[in-house]
Amino acid sequence: MHSPEPARARISVIGAGPGGLACARILQRHGLAVTVHERDPGPDARDQGGTLDLHADNGQIALREAGLLDEFFELARPEGQEMRQMDPAGRIVAHQVPEAGELFKPEIDRGRLRDLLLDSLLPGTVHWGRALDKVGGPADGPRQLHFADGTTVEADLVIGADGAFSRVRRAVSSAVPEYTGVSFLEAWFSDVENRHPEIAELVGPGSAAAADGDRGLFAQRNGGGHIRVYVIRRVPADWTTVSGLDADDTDGIRALVLDEYAHWSPRMRRMITDNEGRYVDRPIFALPVPHAWEHHPTVTLLGDAAHLMPPLGVGVNLAMLDAAELALALAHAATVDDAVRTYEKTMLARSTDTARALEGGAEHLLAADIPDFDAQPQG
Template identity: 75%
Template sequence: MNTTTNPTPTPTPTPRIAIIGAGPGGLTCARILQRHGITATVHDGETGPDARNQGGTLDLHEDNGQIALREAGLLEEFFRRSRPEGQESRQLAPAGTLLFHHTPEEGESFKPEIDRGQLRDLLLDSLQPGTVHWGHTLHSVDGPAAGPRRLHFTDGTTTEADLVIGADGAWSKVRAAISPATPRYTGVSFLEAWFDDVENRHPDISDLVGQGSAAAADGDRALFAQRSSGDHIRVYAIQRVPADWITAQGLTAEDTDGIRAYLLDQYRDWSPRLRRLITDNDGPYVDRPIHALPVPHTWAHNPTITLLGDAAHLMPPLGVGVNLAMLDACELALAIAHHETVDDAIHAYEKTMLPRSHDMQRLLDNGAEHLLSTELPDFATQGGN
C-alpha cells in the first residue's frame, strides 16, 4: 500500500524592513506595521528625538492624515493633543485691512493643528522600544534588485534589508537607488522668523495672528504667520528671489540686522503693523528656499525599494505634504500586512500612491507662485466669518 506524505509547507520568511527617516511618514509606517505584528527598524541621522527643534505646526486632514492615525490607533490621542482653534485663518491686504476671517465652529475637526514635535512624540511613544536607531545617517543603498539590500551608513556600519522604505524627505538617499530625480528650486524662498512668549512680549502680533494663521500678499511677496502651542508664532516672509539671494545682497545668514534692513525695503509699502512681523522677531532669521521634484515624479518598479512622502513627491508647502506622507505610510504598511510577498505589496501600494501623487503634483505645479497670490482662498466665498 502506497502512502503519500504531504510535505510541511515552508513558512514565508518575515521580511527585514528598514525605514529610513523618523519623520511623521516613517514613524506612521512603523507603527501600523507593528500593530499587524510586523517588525520594522527605523534609521534616522539625528542623534536623538530631542536633537533639534522639529519646526512649526501641522494641520492633519480628515481625509488623509487622520485616516492614517486611525489605522495607527492614535486618532483619539491626537484629538486630545491637537488645537482645533488653530483652524482659524485670516487674510489681510498689505495695507493691513482684514479681507477674510474664518473662525472654526464648535466641534469642527476637519484639519486641527498640532505641533510637529508633539506629533512626532505621539508616534515615537507608540512604538516598541528600540524601533528607532538614532545617529544612523544613510550614505547609500546597494545590493541586487531582488535583495537583500545593503544599507551603508556614514558611521561605517552596514545592515541588510529585504525592503527599504525611503521616508527620508526632500534630499532622500534612498531615492537615488531607484530614481535620478533631484529637487529643483521653485524660484520662491521662505525666510522664517520666530516670536516667543507672544502674549507678553508681542501682544500686538498675537492679536493680529489670532489662534490660527494670518496671511497677506501683494503678488510679488507675502507674509504668512502661524501660531503654535507654548505661546509661539512663526512668520514666513515669502519672496520670489534667487536661491542665493542672501549672498547676492552681500549678506550672510547670521547678519540679522542686514537682512532686516533688506526686508524693510522690500516691504516698504506695507502697513507698519504687518512690517512688525519681519522686524520684531526673537533671534535670527532662517532661510528656507522651496524645492520641488519634477512633475510627475515616477520610477521603474523595484521589488525591494519604495518611497513615501517628500522622498516620492516633494511639492511646495501648501498644506498637503505631511498628510500625503502619512497616508502613503498607512497604505504601504497595510499592503505589506495583507500581501504574501514584499514585491506584491509594493505593486499594490504604488498602483494607488503614484497616480494620487501625480494628480496632486500637477495640481500644485508652480504652486509656490500661488503663495504670492492676492486671490482669496476658495472657501472665502463659502460662508466664512
C-alpha cells in the same frame, strides 16, 4: 531572489519623520518587525518645525490605523483652523472661522506629533545617529544600507521616508528637487500674548496671510504661546550671497527685507522687525511632475522622498496616508513585492494628480487675490 513574506522580511525605514514613524507604528500593530534609521543623534537634536493641519481624509486616516486618533485629538488645537487673509495694510479681507466642534483639519505642532508617534513604538525601534550614505545591493535583494559611520545593514525592503533630498530615492530614480523660485524666511516669536501682543492680536488663534503679488507674509500660531512667521519672496536660491550677506547677519537681512516691504503698514512690518533670534532661510524645492520610477521589489518611497511639492498643506498629510497604505499592503500581501506593487499603483497615481494640481503653487502664495483657504502653507 524570491520575494519574502512580509512577516519574515527585514524591513528598514529611513527617516523618523511623521511618515516614517506612522509606517513603523502601523506595521508593528500588525505584528511586523521594522527598524527605523534616523540621522539625528536623538529625538531632541533639533527643532522639529512649525504646526501642521492633519486632515480627516488623509492624515487622520493614518492616525486611526495607528490607533492614535483619540490621543491626537487630545493634543490638537481645533481653534488653529481659523484663517485670516489680510491686505498689506493689515485689514482683514477674508476670514474663515471653524464651527464649534469642527475637527476636519485641527493643528498640532510637529514636535508633539513626532513625540506621539515615537512613544507609540516598541523600545529600540528607532536607531538614532544613523545617517544613510547609499543603498547598495541588487534590485531583487537583499539590499545593503551603507551608513556614514561605516556600518552596513542588510534589508529585504528599504522604505525611503527621508524627505526632500532623500538618499534612498537615488536607488530607484535619478530625479532631483528643483528650486521653485520662491523662498520662505522664517521668524520666531515666543510668549506672544505678553511679549508681542500686537502680533498675537493680528494673527489670532490660527493663521494669517497677506500678499501684494510680489511678496507675502504667512503667520501661524503654534502651541505654547509661539508664532512662526514666513516671509515669502521671489528671489534666487542664493539670495543672501548675492546680497553680500550670510545667514547669521540678522540685522543685514532685516534691513534688506524691510526695504522690500517698505510700502506695507508698520503693523504688518512688526512680523519682520520684532523676531527673536536669527532668521531661517527655507528655499522651496519641488520634484519634477510627474515623478515615477521603475518598480523595485526591495525599495520604495513615501512622502517628500516620493513626491516633494510646494508646502501648501498636503505634504505631511500625503506622507502619512502613504505610510498607512504601504503598511497595510505589507500586512495583507503574500510577499513584499506584491505589497510594494499594490502600494505604488495607488500612491503614484494619487501623487501625480496632486502634484499636477499644485505645480507652480508656490507662486500662488504671493497672489493678492482672495485665497483658497484649503491651500495654505504648512509649517
